[in-house]
Amino acid sequence: QKEVEQDPGPLSVPEGAIVSLNCTYSNSAFQYFMWYRQYSRKGPELLMYTYSSGNKEDGRFTAQVDKSSKYISLFIRDSQPSDSATYLCAMSQGGTSYDKVIFGPGTSLSVIP
Amino acid sequence: DVKVTQSSRYLVKRTGEKVFLECVQDMDHENMFWYRQDPGLGLRLIYFSYDVKMKEKGDIPEGYSVSREKKERFSLILESASTNQTSMYLCASSQRDRANYGYTFGSGTRLTVV
Numbered sequence: 001q002k003e004v005e006q007d008p009g010p011l012s013v014p015e016g017a018i019v020s021l022n023c024t025y026s027n028s029a030f031q032y033f034m035w036y037r038q039y040s041r042k043g044p045e046l047l048m049y050t051y052s053s054g055n056k057e058d059g060r061f062t063a064q065v066d067k068s069s070k071y072i073s074l075f076i077r078d079s080q081p082s083d084s085a086t087y088l089c090a091m092s093q094g095g096t097s098y099d100k101v102i103f104g105p106g107t108s109l110s111v112i113p
Numbered sequence: 114d115v116k117v118t119q120s121s122r123y124l125v126k127r128t129g130e131k132v133f134l135e136c137v138q139d140m141d142h143e144n145m146f147w148y149r150q151d152p153g154l155g156l157r158l159i160y161f162s163y164d165v166k167m168k169e170k171g172d173i174p175e176g177y178s179v180s181r182e183k184k185e186r187f188s189l190i191l192e193s194a195s196t197n198q199t200s201m202y203l204c205a206s207s208q209r210d211r212a213n214y215g216y217t218f219g220s221g222t223r224l225t226v227v
Contacts, residue, residue, distance in 0.1 A: 043220050
């Protein structure tokens with residue numbers, strides 16, 4: 001079993017839809033949870049991060065962590081064509097100046113106008 | 114605008130060649146990383162460095178080496194390129210105290226080994 005799993009997609013939705021992107025993980029020691037967005041032919045950029053369980057909202061984006069289920073989600077409200085990208089979840093244990101970050105394989109999202 | 118700059122967007126090299134991939138960051142970050150990204154496998158860590166002249170192996174260091182002589186520059190070296198090293202290579206950096214959640218990535222170098 002991979003340490004972090006993510007539905008690879010591709011996911012195609014109409015403009016304005018609510019999008020749910022999900023990751024599951026196996027290591028219960030993970031404490032930091034991140035979402036990166038990667039446009040075609042670009043490097044990933046950090047969208048949001050959360051520490052431990054709970055929700056975090058930033059504009060149209062909401063990150064949700066359920067440590068009891070080892071499950072994290074990114075919700076995108078009122079999706080726009082500019083949201084078309086690959087979304088990578090990432091997580092780490094934390095606690096040291098460097099701790100290995102594990103990335104999911106990414107979910108490709110297309111928002112159709 | 115702060116950034117991580119990778120010297121080449123696309124490279125084509127022959128099997129057996131020694132290949133240098135260069136990465137420069139202008140954010141005074143302590144930590145720097147090299148990843149490769151392959152479809153279905155995600156990002157895999159090759160090497161990282163948390164200080165000048167320091168380096169640590171990641172998950173897939175075989176066939177690679179690195180050099181960090183200056184804080185802003187981190188080089189990835191393919192000692193003898195092979196076709197299974199055809200991939201997208203991504204450099205990233207972070208502040209020491211944001212290592213867990215604050216990576217800035219470059220745009221990547223797509224390397225093809227023929």
